Amino acid sequence: MSKYGGYQGKILKIDLSTRNISDYEITDSERELYLGGKILAAKIIYDNIKRKIDAFDPENLLVITTGPLNGLLAPCSSRFNISGISPLTGLLTSSNCGGTFGMKLKAAGYDALIVTGKSKERIYIEINDDKVEFKNADSLWGKECMATQEELQNMQANPKLKTGKIVIGPAGENLVRYACILSDERAAGRGGLGAVMGAKNLKAITVQGTHKIEVKEKEKYQALIKKWIEYLRKHPLTGNQLPRLGTAGLIAPMQAKNILSTKNFSSGRFDKFESVSGEVLAEKYLVKNSGCISCPIHCTRVVSVNGKNVKGPELETLGLLGPNILNDNLEAILRWNYLLDELGMDTISFAGTLSFAMELNEKGMWDNGLEFGKIDKIDELIHDVAYRNGEVAYYIGEGSRIVSKKFGGSEFAGNVKGMELAAYEPRAAVGQGLGYAVSNRGGCHLNGGYNVILEGLGLSANQYTPKGKASFTMMFQDLMEAVSAGGSCLFTTYAIFPPSLIEKPNSKLTRFINKAIPHLGSAVALANRFPGILSLNLPTLFPHPLAISYATGMKLNFGKLKRIGERGYNLERIINLTLGMTCEDDSLPKRLTDERQQPDNKRSKVPLKKLKKTYYRVRGWDKLGRPTKSLIRRLRLPKDSAAQIYGAKAN
């Protein structure tokens, strides 16, 4: 149990090999240090996996965690987390999802669910409060994600009562290395944990419950939430751009700033970008916008595909299945996005591997029949990848790193640590380039700190200078880590920028701030080093710590929440170092560091060596990218973690 509100105080552990069901203990001190979500998951993985293991090893864990705000009707707080060792990177991965599963898990009385082992038979798990049952999944095996969920719903004792579900599709069953997990129409997309479920012979988990969640300071909490929702609805990003155009609204600004990855990251501009823009999507295909539960932003596009209303693509999918393969057919992207979801595959990794395969073919390095701009066979290819039919599809299902090992071309294989990059071309947003390189889960824009929001997609600081970028990367990484751990959607953090800065991009103040950002590196580094100077609350711009405080009874503020994020980021790093990662893995494909994006702009490449050196210093890591022993102590990370990365004598 926990003395804190916002938690149920219980974690359920299920061993599929032995079918043993047990409680997994954590203390309130650990809740204070690791909060929830991906950080708590990292702690559980750290405590249980102390050596390099294969992602498909039965010992790999699937750790599904909620945060203290989940289920408490804070804005955008239905998001839950799934972590484990990734088949794509071999390192820790975490993936965030907006389906109902997390809230239902909490309603069943659990803050987290740990699944280990491997079932002999194909099964799904049914959880109803304290009752856990293993059920045969033969009739579900081979089914696509939506059909599986419909069938599971119909099999419930009361089919009218919506059950929380996570499921995999054929891609997960067939161990495609970037298979995802779906909950409703939402995906825990990145890192291939769908294949981990497949390797465990686990098709799905359903959950239903009747427990309530305590809020410690209910009146204060409700008043804050009301104001928070009002603010988000008025903010130009969360109240206008995201509801109106979704993330797809970024296509045009990315084109304007040379950030729109085109032809396998060989350029940042696509002549026909308008055909795949958020504006055209809204005009021609949008049925309505929708959102995850308890979300006032509603960034999701609902579009019609073959007469059926389905979830539309995000910016990353549009960019990578559009400009990055020289495709301007938006209708095809909507269809592929739907197909990839149904078959259970990460759209980003599929698309990134596809563009790489096209370039290999163009260069005569792999005769695979795939050509830039030629899209007539992509539907068939998506099916073949999910079912692993034929050699070309098989390799595409392995991801771009394994393809590059087989056919060459690593210098233009768009991945970091094995995970494919998102659609932001980093040579025109060098801070984002650093973020990609050092991100714990691989080529991820969000885990990399999303510096691009300062470099053209929110504010307009100099895109090409490395100045200040390392400090901001750390600041944003830590904050996003903590916000996610609390249970909120990361889009709520966009509202940290005062509305006038976004609404008036040419005002004197905005232009001054844009100019000042690169020179603020030292000040931000100081705040990173001593978050105590940030012991304040910003109830309007960044209400997350206050909301968590009122819900739980913990005493958090901006600085303390950031410190939790820093702890989480470092713990993930320590796990990755334990799993064999080195500083050499904090890299980018050579194309992005050595070749200019614009021939007449010598700064249009990522000065990674310089950025990395500053970033390691700002983070308090040594030259090999390892958290120093003093940092480990300062962050109150597990006492044995220094020994994990420095050897037994470290303690």
Ligand code: SF4
């Ligand atoms: S902003 Fe979008 S992704 Fe975030 S909770 Fe709302 S609908 Fe879901």
